[in-house]
Amino acid sequence: MDGGGGGRREVVAGELERLRAERQELDIRIRLLESELEAGSAAPASPAGEDAAAGVEDGLCGGGSGGACQTRREFVESGALPADMIYRYSRHLLLPDFGVEGQRKLSRSSVLVVGAGGLGSPVALYLAACGVGVLGIVDGDDVELNNLHRQIIHKEAYVGRSKVKSAADACRAINSSIKLVEHHHTLKPSNALEIVRKYDIVVDATDNLPTRYMISDCCVLLNKPLISGAALGLEGQLTVYHHNGSPCYRCLFPNPPPVAACQRCSDSGVLGVVPGVIGCLQALEAIKVATDVGEPLCGRMLLFDALSARIRIVKIRGSSPVCTICGEKSVFTQEEFQKFDYEKFTESPMSDKSTPSLSLLPDSARVTCTEYKRMIDKGEPHLLLDVRPAHHFQITSLPQSLNIPLSVLEEKLPLLEISLKETMDTSAASDEQPSLYVVCRRGNDSQSAVQLLREKGFPSAKDIVGGLQSWAQDVDPDFPAY
Numbered sequence: 001m002d003g004g005g006g007g008r009r010e011v012v013a014g015e016l017e018r019l020r021a022e023r024q025e026l027d028i029r030i031r032l033l034e035s036e037l038e039a040g041s042a043a044p045a046s047p048a049g050e051d052a053a054a055g056v057e058d059g060l061c062g063g064g065s066g067g068a069c070q071t072r073r074e075f076v077e078s079g080a081l082p083a084d085m086i087y088r089y090s091r092h093l094l095l096p097d098f099g100v101e102g103q104r105k106l107s108r109s110s111v112l113v114v115g116a117g118g119l120g121s122p123v124a125l126y127l128a129a130c131g132v133g134v135l136g137i138v139d140g141d142d143v144e145l146n147n148l149h150r151q152i153i154h155k156e157a158y159v160g161r162s163k164v165k166s167a168a169d170a171c172r173a174i175n176s177s178i179k180l181v182e183h184h185h186t187l188k189p190s191n192a193l194e195i196v197r198k199y200d201i202v203v204d205a206t207d208n209l210p211t212r213y214m215i216s217d218c219c220v221l222l223n224k225p226l227i228s229g230a231a232l233g234l235e236g237q238l239t240v241y242h243h244n245g246s247p248c249y250r251c252l253f254p255n256p257p258p259v260a261a262c263q264r265c266s267d268s269g270v271l272g273v274v275p276g277v278i279g280c281l282q283a284l285e286a287i288k289v290a291t292d293v294g295e296p297l298c299g300r301m302l303l304f305d306a307l308s309a310r311i312r313i314v315k316i317r318g319s320s321p322v323c324t325i326c327g328e329k330s331v332f333t334q335e336e337f338q339k340f341d342y343e344k345f346t347e348s349p350m351s352d353k354s355t356p357s358l359s360l361l362p363d364s365a366r367v368t369c370t371e372y373k374r375m376i377d378k379g380e381p382h383l384l385l386d387v388r389p390a391h392h393f394q395i396t397s398l399p400q401s402l403n404i405p406l407s408v409l410e411e412k413l414p415l416l417e418i419s420l421k422e423t424m425d426t427s428a429a430s431d432e433q434p435s436l437y438v439v440c441r442r443g444n445d446s447q448s449a450v451q452l453l454r455e456k457g458f459p460s461a462k463d464i465v466g467g468l469q470s471w472a473q474d475v476d477p478d479f480p481a482y
Helices: 005-039 047-054 083-088 099-107 120-130 163-174 189-196 209-222 273-291 334-339 342-346 369-378 390-395 410-426 445-455 467-474
Strands: 110-114 134-138 179-183 201-204 226-232 235-241 300-305 310-315 382-386 401-403 435-439 461-464
Touching: 099 273, 110 120, 120 134, 120 163, 120 273, 134 163, 163 179, 189 209, 189 334, 201 209, 201 273, 209 226, 209 334, 209 342, 226 273, 235 273, 273 300, 369 467, 382 410, 435 445, 435 467, 445 461, 461 467
Parallel strands: 110 134, 110 201, 134 179, 201 226, 382 401, 382 435, 435 461
Antiparallel strands: 226 235, 235 300, 300 310
């Protein structure tokens, strides 16, 4: 490779990927034929598995450049398992409550995992390892560096690349005998019915309110059991919706909670292992539903507290007869579902990359980050007030800024007055009132702070548009983003 340059390397890499995909497909076909010679003709695949494998129009199953799809292992007519399956799943088969029949059902089931993030990572990995027949993964995002502390299915090498591709490759590396179907787009009302109907079970591994309502409504319309999990901060929860008489999401929450109560990991943080715990339990519930083994969390909700290491199971009410989606008199149709605006219904976005920006102030009460930077360069006397929570301020901050969290700003106004006076005393033009600028993480809390300050006698207070996020984008690319 001494003269071909980057273009030649890309050609060689593409050819290698194609050949490896072809070799993998040939290895699978060889193993299948060997199993048939040992035990007789293979039994036909289950209709559900066939639908999931053949009904998806993405053309992305398998993930190799050759376009080959993984071939799923089948059971022989006698009921015995092929030798390689017996060895691979031997610890399953030794369980009296699971055994051959449990593995048979699991191999014939199809599961869709919505989201390849913190929850979806352990779900997909364990379902693949345990031998689910068809595993679909849907996600429209790319891998980011700040995903890796919790989204263990991804590697550093995949940063900037498709999460679905990364997740599918990781699952394929664990178990090449299952069928993997990749959906490289975000699940939306316009495509959800087409995708979800191909699978037996749906796992909600997302982290936002509008998507939760959408997935639940879709599963009710298509009569699919839904394994729903959530993790935030140091807590998590898990239940099974719309299965064996259990309610749907709307039965419990007919009206969405206030926007302020709906936090995301990108806002409030999450300890990496917490979604891992919940995701593992989601995989367990999916296996229980698929194999009809044990008691799924139907009509019950598991609550996990990481700090105290406590797990509680609480009873939740059954399906509501007056539910607008699954109730006896529901008239909600698939056509209405496809037109329903879930973001408007919940007043929150599906993606954390489209966090809504408030507009509380007139332009005269705001400055851009570049304008503020020019003011710093001129040496104009001013005080910079950072209204983020104290633990945010410890992460990173702009030089010489004063931290008074928005939650305590009103009671700390005397401290602000003292700081402004000290700034005026130390400035060259001591007779000139120093300017007061307010910053936060993204430019929303700072607007609320400026509103309060102007009402309380600080008319010169101005908001820095877009906060520290805009500072990192427009002024200092080396400023730490979080």
